[in-house]
Amino acid sequence: MMAVDTANKSLTSLLEKMVAADTDYRFMAMNDLINELQVNTLRLDLQSEKRVVGLILRLLRDPSGEVQSLAVQSLGPLATKVKEQQIVTIVKDLVGTMEKGGEGQLRSICSIGLKTVVNALPNATDMAVVQSAVREAVLPLLHMVMSHNDDNVRVEACEVLAEIINHFGNLLTSYHLDLLDCMITCLGCPQTTLRKRAIQALGFLSWIIPQKYFTSLVSFLLFRLQMSPFLLTSQPPMKNMDEQLSKLITENTLFQRPHLLEQLKQQPSVDVTKTLLQCFNVVSRQLQRAPHCITPVLRLLISIAYSPASNNTEEDDVVELVIQVLETLIRRCPRAVAPALPELISLLCERLQYDPNYDYGLAEDGDDQMGGDASDNDFDEDDDDEDGEYSDDEDLSWKVRRAAARALEAIILVYNEMTADFYVSIAPLLIKQFNERKEFVRLARQHWKNYACNYKIQIVLNLDYWPYCLQYIVV
Numbered sequence: 163m164m165a166v167d168t169a170n171k172s173l174t175s176l177l178e179k180m181v182a183a184d185t186d187y188r189f190m191a192m193n194d195l196i197n198e199l200q201v202n203t204l205r206l207d208l209q210s211e212k213r214v215v216g217l218i219l220r221l222l223r224d225p226s227g228e229v230q231s232l233a234v235q236s237l238g239p240l241a242t243k244v245k246e247q248q249i250v251t252i253v254k255d256l257v258g259t260m261e262k263g264g265e266g267q268l269r270s271i272c273s274i275g276l277k278t279v280v281n282a283l284p285n286a287t288d289m290a291v292v293q294s295a296v297r298e299a300v301l302p303l304l305h306m307v308m309s310h311n312d313d314n315v316r317v318e319a320c321e322v323l324a325e326i327i328n329h330f331g332n333l334l335t336s337y338h339l340d341l342l343d344c345m346i347t348c349l350g351c352p353q354t355t356l357r358k359r360a361i362q363a364l365g366f367l368s369w370i371i372p373q374k375y376f377t378s379l380v381s382f383l384l385f386r387l388q389m390s391p392f393l394l395t396s397q398p399p400m401k402n403m404d405e406q407l408s409k410l411i412t413e414n415t416l417f418q419r420p421h422l423l424e425q426l427k428q429q430p431s432v433d434v435t436k437t438l439l440q441c442f443n444v445v446s447r448q449l450q451r452a453p454h455c456i457t458p459v460l461r462l463l464i465s466i467a468y469s470p471a472s473n474n475t476e477e478d479d480v481v482e483l484v485i486q487v488l489e490t491l492i493r494r495c496p497r498a499v500a501p502a503l504p505e506l507i508s509l510l511c512e513r514l515q516y517d518p519n520y521d522y523g524l525a526e527d528g529d530d531q532m533g534g535d536a537s538d539n540d541f542d543e544d545d546d547d548e549d550g551e552y553s554d555d556e557d558l559s560w561k562v563r564r565a566a567a568r569a570l571e572a573i574i575l576v577y578n579e580m581t582a583d584f585y586v587s588i589a590p591l592l593i594k595q596f597n598e599r600k601e602f603v604r605l606a607r608q609h610w611k612n613y614a615c616n617y618k619i620q621i622v623l624n625l626d627y628w629p630y631c632l633q634y635i636v637v
Contacts, residue, residue, distance in 0.1 A: 172198070172204075173204060173205075173206075173210060173214075176191050176194055176195050176198070177191075177213060177214070177217065179191030179194075180192065180195070180217045180221065181217065185225075185226045185228075185229065188221065188224065188226070188229050189226065189228055189229050189232065192221065192229060192232035192233060192236060193232060195214075195236055196232065196235060196236050196239065199236065199239035199240055199243060200239050202243075204243070206243060206244065208245070211244045211245065211248050212248065214240070214244075215240070215244060215248045215251055215252060218233050218236055218237065218240065219251075219252065219255050221233040222234065222268070222271055222272065222275060223268060230271055234271055234274050234275045234278060235278070237252065237275050237278045237279050237282070238278045238279070238281065238282040239282065240252075241278075241279045241282040241283060241295075242282055242283075245291070246288070246290065246291040246294050246295075249279070249283075249291060249294070249295045250294055250295055250298050252275075252279060252295075253276070253279065253295050253298045253299050254298060255272075256272040256273075256275045256276045256279070257272075257276065257298070257299050257302045257303065258302075259272040260272045260273060260276070260306065260315060260318065260319060260322075261302060261305075261306055261310070261315070263310070263312045263314075263315050266314065269314070269315065269318065270318065273318040273319075273321065273322055276299065276322045276325075277321070277322055277325045279295070280296075280322070280325045280326055280329055280330075281325070281329070283295060283296070283329070283330075284329055289333075292330065292333070293330075293333055296326055296330045296333060296334065297334075299322070299326065300323070300326065300334060300337050300341075301337075303319045303320075303322055303323050303326075304323070304337075304340055304341070304344050306319035307319045307320045307323065307344050307348065307356075308344055308347065313353045313356065316353070316356055317353065317355050317356050317359055320345075320348060320356060320359040320360060320363060321359050321362075323341070323344075323363055324359060324362045324363035324366060327341065327363055327366040327367055327370075328366045331366060331367065331369070331370040332370055338367070338370075338371045338372070338375060339375065339416060341363070341367060342364075342367060342371060342375055342378070342379060342416065343416060343419060343422065344360075345360040345363045345364045345367065346360075346364070346379065346382055346416075346422060346425075347421055347422065347425070348360035349361070349364075349386075349434070349437055349438060349441060350425045350428075350430070350434055354433070357434075357437045358437075358440075360441075361437065361440055361441045361444055362444075364379065364441055364444065364445060365444035365445065365447075367379075368444070368445045368447070368448045368451075369448060373451055373452065375416075376448065376451050376452055377414075377451075377452045377455065378414040378416050378417070379445060380445065380449065380452050380455045380459070381410060381413070381414060381455070382414075382417070382422075382426070383438055383441060383442050383445065384455070384458060384459065384462060385406070385407075385410055385426060386425075386426070386430050386434075386438050387430075387435065387438050387439070387442075387462055387466070388462065389428075389429050389430060390429070390430055390435040390438070390466070391429065391430075391431075391432060391435065391471060392435065392466045392469045392471045392477070392480060393462075393465060393466060393469060407426060407427070410426070411423065432477070432480075435480070436479065436480060436483060439480065439483035439484060439487060440483060442459070442487050443483065443486050443487045443490055446459070446487055446490045446491055446494065446495075447490055447494055448494075449491065449494065449495055450494060450495050450498075453495075453498060456491065456495050456498040456499070457498070457502075459487075459491070460488075460491065460499065460502050460506075463484050463487055463488055464502075464505060464506075464509060466480070466484050467481055467484045467485070467509055467513070468509070475518055475519070475557075475558075475559065478558045478559050478561060478562050479558060479561065481513065481516075481562050481565075482558075482561045482562050482564075482565045485510070485513060485562065485565035485566055485569050486565055486569075488506060488510075488569055489565070489568055489569040489572050492506070492569060492572045492573055492576055493572050493576060496576045496577065500577070503573070503577065506569075506573070507570070507573065507587065507588065510566045510569050510570050510573075511566075511570070511587075511588065511591050513562050513563065513565070513566040514563055514566040514567060514570065514591060515563075515591070516559055516562050516563060516566075517559055517560075517563065518559055519557045519559065570588055573588075574588065
């Protein structure tokens with residue numbers, strides 16, 4: 163009885179300090195409240211729950227940033243202690259404040275608060291409470307992402323939705339189609355940050371949505387990329403476009419929604435194309451769920467990599483993205499990728515040597531003429547392009563070479579039964595490229611070098627083979 167009285171007095175004291183005029187009192191009260199919640203010494207009845215929740219929501223709007231920060235922090239442990247109705251109250255308040263837009267700091271605080279609650283809810287014992295809280299948030303957040311006039315609100319709402327999908331996607335089966343619709347729509351938005359958040363959410367969705375919806379997502383990405391400027395500049399527009407679109411809509415009723423149909427009819431910009439490739443890189447980790455799509459995806463990616471538009475030095479990041487998706491497919495779907503392996507190796511070896519703004523052979527000849535020694539081959543990056551058209555900072559071709567090196571490493575590791583063949587077809591090229599002038603690419607190749615040194619090299623490479631390899635090393 164005395165313990166209960168002491169707890170009640172402690173709670174009363176905390177509540178009084180939480181409404182004190184002095185900022186220090188409010189700060190200390192919130193700090194003490196968090197400690198009490200974490201050690202589970204606070205006993206809350208229905209009335210005290212309401213009061214504590216109400217005061218914390220009020221302190222989220224406190225003029226002191228430090229008090230606001232503690233109020234947000236308290237939402238996590240509080241969500242595991244109060245009953246369903248209070249959690250719903252918290253979620254409603256935070257979502258409602260976000261939807262109103264207004265002051266940027268308060269909106270961001272509410273967004274962080276929602277994510278804090280979402281992260282804390284898995285620790286709740288009653289799943290009915292979790293379902294009520296999550297469902298209370300989903301529809302308003304979907305509405306914000308799709309139609310709010312403030313891009314910042316759309317981005318933050320999308321970020322919260324991604325967090326909810328990550329933790330509770332399996333509880334949202336009735337919302338899967340609407341969530342997929344929302345995130346696919348965002349892929350075509352002009353706001354870069356929103357597109358990135360949508361990719362993250364689609365990555366989480368790809369693990370949990372039914373196979374039918376997952377196939378729709380892959381089909382959408384394929385169709386949009388077929389219309390990208392990187393393919394339409396190298397080949398005539400797709401034949402029977404209307405027929406293909408009609409078939410896509412018939413097989414995927416989701417695309418009958420007007421805004422998605424309109425997006426499918428438009429050619430994606432270069433930036434949106436890059437977003438689609440980034441999304442493919444995330445989604446392809448689950449592509450084994452739609453095995454019939456793997457071959458079309460491979461053919462499309464190889465076509466983009468070989469297209470004249472992709473060979474423009476200004477679009478090196480597009481080729482890098484394509485190779486990253488190929489690497490993911492190699493690691494995740496090795497059996498389906500195997501028939502295309504010779505073509506992939508050829509592409510990757512070609513891209514491993516891609517360095518349009520530098521001539522290693524000329525650099526070697528120059529050193530010989532000047533009487534340079536071996537140390538001169540440690541290229542001085544400050545002098546390489548002093549009088550040239552591009553500086554090293556502007557030259558992004560090293561990203562393509564790094565991606566190719568990593569993809570080749572993936573091939574060597576995944577298809578280890580072909581190790582002997584790789585030492586003949588790939589090893590000399592990799593060894594030749596050890597004089598790479600960019601540290602990032604050298605590190606990528608070091609992965610392969612370590613693998614070669616530690617795995618089967620003494621079996622596959624004999625002494626007769628090393629002179630053949632050494633001729634490629636710059637000394």
